[in-house]
Amino acid sequence: MTDQDLSVKVTRKDEESTTVLILLEEVLKNLRLNLLLWNPIQLMMHALTQGGNGLRDALGLWMVRVPIADTPRYRNRKGQVTTNTLAVCDRRLRFVYVLPGWEGSAGDSRILRDAISRPFGLKVPKECYYLCDNAYSNSEGFITPYKGVRYHLKEWGPGTRAPQTPQELFNLKHTKARNVIERAFAVLKMRWGILRSPSFYPIDIQTGLIIACFLLHNFIRTNLDVDPCEDSLNTQPDDGYGSDNDEPVAPTINAVLPTALWTKKRDDLAAAMWAERMLG
Structure with a gap:
């Protein structure tokens, strides 16, 4: 490749970056966050026992290209160079909260604490x-499954034992309910190919692209009766609650700390599920 060819290639790449940036700014300007990020319906402690109508959160990992000096911060525990996005979705696979831009090396709990502590987090x-x-x-x-107890759906497939303890039953219901967020991320990645491979755009532009993909996903989920991407996954949408648009009036949580009270609440949920199963 000659110096002239290289110059043309770099110029073309710069032009593409500029075009993407302009289009990205237009998308973010015209898609209002307060309309496309849904407010979660408030569900009390008995929700999981009634079929898992809570909301789900998870981290999405997107492969990125960053300057060599920044690579260690973005390298995750699997050795990939990624950026982390904390996301929360409702039962209709719409995202109610998104926090993109964290380095791949950042731990899940650290990102969650950041999300909780932000003024508009x-x-x-x-x-x-x-x-x-x-x-x-x-x-x-934040309710998590019991550790050291069967959890993932593949562990509850055909030929496996039914739940033998309250903790196993709790984990089974938890994983079935939380599977919504896994499906939401799968639909999101299927819809937007740019999320499936690293791009050459600067990290701030890539972060903006991630936000735009989430917002456009919500727009599509809200306005289409049938989502072809979800159909391609050969999954069935959940029946259940949509999100309402009322602001929370109750006091909100401002710290993420393990407590004996919430350990007991999880145990109470498991005991209630088990008692209902025994009566049924």
């Missing part, structure tokens, strides 16, 4: 909760 009304995986601590507002 993740708001969890008292006595309500999100369903999380074991990357987080079981704490006020």
Whole structure:
């Protein structure tokens, strides 16, 4: 490749970056956050026993390209260079909160604490909760499965034993309910190919692209009766509650700390599920 060819290639790439940036700014300007990020319906402590109508949160990992000096901060525990996005969705696969831009090396709990502490961050009304995986601590507002107990759906497939303890039953219901967030991320990545491979755009532009993908996803989920991307996953949408648009009036959680009270609440949930199963 000659110097002239290289110059043309760099110029073309710069032009593409400028075009993407302009289009990105237009998308973010015209898509109002307060309309496309849904407010979560408030669900009290008995929600999981009634079929898992809580909200779900998880981290999405997107492969990125960053300057060599920044690579260690963005390298995750699997050795990939990624950026982390904390996201929360409702039962209709719409995202109610998104926090992009964290380095791949950042731990899940650290990102969650950041989301909780921000002035306009993740708001969890008292006595309500999100369903999380074991990357987080079981704490006020965040219910995790029991450790050391069967959890993943593949462990409950055909030919496996039915739940033998309250903890196993709890984990089974938890993983079925929380599977919504896994499906939401799968639909999101299927819809937007730019999320499936690293791009050459600067990290701030990539972060903006991630936000735009989430917002456009919500717009599509809200305005289409049938989502072709979800159909491609060969999954069935959940029946259940949509989000309401009322602001929370209850006090919200401002710290993520394991507590004996919420350990007991998880135990109470498991005991209630087990008692209902025995009566049924």
